[in-house]
Amino acid sequence: MTLAQLGPRICIIGPSNSGKSTLAAAISQQQSLPLTHLDQLYHQPHSNWVPRPTYEFLALHDAAIEADRWIMEGNYSVSMPQRLDRATGIIVMEVSTALSLARYLRRCLFEPGHIGSLEGAQDSIKWSMIKHLLIATPKNRKRYQQLYQDWNGPKVLLNGARDLQAIYKEWGLTHPTQST
Known part of the structure; x- marks a missing residue:
């Protein structure tokens, strides 16, 4: 599957700390697609990852998906149906x-301002996130x-870090290094 075959509105989903934000930023840069990190819509900026009220998140989400062109990364099942429809x-x-957990710890300890981070927030190791990675993620x-x-349209499955590295090479993506 070529990147162009995915069209002008691409969703990236998967486990926390799987590389969604970085891949989305790389595709955004190469294809000039507006980029939306759902974590940034879901959480209040300048907070310790405090969620917005659901109605506010959904309004921001629904406005973002109305655009003709975008790349959006994140899960948030409450908004998944309308996102996939577009x-x-x-x-x-x-x-x-194990890799998700290692990436989470590395991000919190060594990568302030990582791609997709919340404006004005300081990442710190949180038991709730570790619990999410260990318990909710397998489900x-x-x-x-x-x-x-079930998806009937163009799709790509990246099954692990090697597939991710291969798709960067295949699609000619440059690994972004700064926060987006």
Whole structure:
């Protein structure tokens, strides 16, 4: 599958800390697609990752998906149906729980201002996120796999870090280094 075949509205979904934000930023730069990190819509800026009221998140989300062209990364099942209805292609990412956890710890300890980070927020190790990675993520993986199976449009499955590296090379993507 070529990147162009995914069309002008691409959703990237997958486990936390799987590389969604970085891949979305790389595609955004190469294709000049407006980029939306759903974490930034869901959480209040300049907070310690405090969620917005659901109605506010949904209003921001629904406004973003109305555009003709975009790349959007993140999950948030409350908004998934309307996002997928507008998407022209999807990328489903898969990484092991161990790798997700290692990336989360690295991000919190060594990568302030990482791609997709929340404006004005300081990442810190949170038990709730570790619990999410260890308990909720395996269940979510099954949902993402089913979503991939059921999707009738153009789609790409990246099953691990090697697939992710290969797609960067295949699509000629440059790994972004600064926060977007």
